[in-house]
Amino acid sequence: MSAGLDGHRIAAARLFASTRLPYLASALFALTIASAPGCGTISVDPRWQVRADPFWVDKLEVDELGCLLIHLVGHLLRGHAERAGKAGVRAGHGGGGWNRCADAEINDDLAEDELVPRVAPDLPVNLGCANGAMVEDYYRSATDGARHWDCGSGCDNIPRSWDTEGGLQREASELLCLSVAADIQRHHGHWPGRVPGGWLRWAEQVLPSRTDWRRALAAEVRQGVASVSGNVDYTYRRPSRRARVTPNVVMPSLHRPLPDVAIVCDTSGSMHEQLLARALAEVESILSRAGLRQSQVRVLAVDTNVHAVRRVSRVAQVALTGGGGTDMGAGIGAAVELRPAPSVIVVLTDGFTPWPEQPPKSSHVVIGLLEEAGKPSGIFAPPSWARTIHIEPTRTK
Numbered sequence: 001m002s003a004g005l006d007g008h009r010i011a012a013a014r015l016f017a018s019t020r021l022p023y024l025a026s027a028l029f030a031l032t033i034a035s036a037p038g039c040g041t042i043s044v045d046p047r048w049q050v051r052a053d054p055f056w057v058d059k060l061e062v063d064e065l066g067c068l069l070i071h072l073v074g075h076l077l078r079g080h081a082e083r084a085g086k087a088g089v090r091a092g093h094g095g096g097g098w099n100r101c102a103d104a105e106i107n108d109d110l111a112e113d114e115l116v117p118r119v120a121p122d123l124p125v126n127l128g129c130a131n132g133a134m135v136e137d138y139y140r141s142a143t144d145g146a147r148h149w150d151c152g153s154g155c156d157n158i159p160r161s162w163d164t165e166g167g168l169q170r171e172a173s174e175l176l177c178l179s180v181a182a183d184i185q186r187h188h189g190h191w192p193g194r195v196p197g198g199w200l201r202w203a204e205q206v207l208p209s210r211t212d213w214r215r216a217l218a219a220e221v222r223q224g225v226a227s228v229s230g231n232v233d234y235t236y237r238r239p240s241r242r243a244r245v246t247p248n249v250v251m252p253s254l255h256r257p258l259p260d261v262a263i264v265c266d267t268s269g270s271m272h273e274q275l276l277a278r279a280l281a282e283v284e285s286i287l288s289r290a291g292l293r294q295s296q297v298r299v300l301a302v303d304t305n306v307h308a309v310r311r312v313s314r315v316a317q318v319a320l321t322g323g324g325g326t327d328m329g330a331g332i333g334a335a336v337e338l339r340p341a342p343s344v345i346v347v348l349t350d351g352f353t354p355w356p357e358q359p360p361k362s363s364h365v366v367i368g369l370l371e372e373a374g375k376p377s378g379i380f381a382p383p384s385w386a387r388t389i390h391i392e393p394t395r396t397k
């Protein structure tokens, strides 16, 4: 038996999984998958690293492998490792039972799409529980601790001998979760009824739609940046150069262009300048956390005309000139004309502007709608082709 993994099967499984649940695609492609001969399972650690016994990769059908990848991603998105620690699970105590209960929390949603992996089949009913509860509830009432499948330290927080260093660190993992939550909400917006309720509740919990605009805005911008970065050349046909260095790691050869971001600021007389400055500062910090250099961010000050296009090194350098009427369509149009063309356009406005009917062809648009207490936000509804985040004034504490 070869110590390596069958990259074609892994690629096909990942493709099957992301085709069936497209809203989990960025999570599925964030997994790094490497060979762990003799570990007897296909498991995941809390840092998004899957370790797979080649025996099981060869034995399972591709669809089944795909279901298992979805299932393992479920453990990570739902933070099962961290929750296991809080529930008192530790080496030699409760790991198997926790694994079954965590499987049940994931699988009742997967059952709706007939995607429950046969090797890790537990449903709430198998634990004598009703659907839709949390792993902590199942864990309190379940008695049988013998797990069917070892899902790894990403499920129960107990290190495995085949775990390795590296992988996604905490901040990157949190941003990924936000981005997946935004994908889920977007998918649900386009195709109501397709996303199982458990995933929707999870997304709402991770990314409240109105209560915290910073998180929502971060997720949207991050999502735009990610969707452009992964645009989408995860091909396994050409081996990537790094794959030769680490022969056991299946890596897609991934073309990852650096996204360019344009920020279009409404500087018309109706704008609340303090709020705009605050929103700009927020966008700046989101972009730097997403790893964008400032040279890749351009800011346009717009009322009915486009006043300034400049690469800024600090947001404070943006002169909020203007003060006439407003047409954000002009701003989006000017942003699209920039070279290099921005892949993400963030529009900050109070909404008193008409909008273009059609989205720009190659840019992801995020609208930050600045709201003033007691005033309506805008007279024109923001276009449905953009994602809109309501930015609320700070409440007095």
Ligand SMILES: [Zn+2]
Binding pocket: 071, 072, 075, 099, 102, 103, 120, 151, 155
């Ligand atoms: Zn599991």
